[in-house]
Amino acid sequence: MRHAVALSVGLALAQGAAAQEEALPLPSGLTAQVQEVLTDRPGLGLTYRFRFVAEGFAGVGDSEAELETVLADLVWLCESYALPRLAVTGPVPAQVVISLADRPSEFGVFDPDVTQVFEAYRPQEGACIWEMF
Template identity: 70%
Template structure:
């Protein structure tokens, strides 16, 4: 089981490194780049976390519709399309979008960041309330 986990981790690292160079044009007009993909097994099962950075991202309630559209886009057109190459089907995908890179799990008041959770059914991202 440890070998399978190591292989999955190496596969994710290779995909993330290649994707960091790929700019994704979001519906809001911002360009996002993949920072990293993390896996964990919270109480609800396997989850993949796709962390993106978009310079100029400001978040906020005024831009709520644009943020929702960007998050849905990243899940549906990026994350879901890469699931077959990553490994087992997760019970949840978490998409995060920030204005700059940050260390996962470390609070940084200078970073503007949002995140949303999705389940996947028949290749479609379905928003999940936290």
């Protein structure tokens, strides 16, 4: 059984590497690409982190409309990209974290030049349920 899980995780990571080239049109009009998928970082239970980059991403400004636009992009990435890939990666995680940045960055390293947002979701019945940190 361990080999089957390792094989499905390996296949998912190989698919993830190919998907890094895939352009993902977001509801906001931006186009995102997968930077990386991390499954080995601690979280609240099993956590998968999907990190995306979108050139021109400006983060969240002062208006509620800007916040809603960014949140719509994050939910779209979770439900349209991340959730369909969970079935092939092994056990369903307790949490999916979606991040969106204006450029690639190293996970866990603060870079003041990178604009980035992230939210955590609980996968449930084909939807991403927002989880407050």
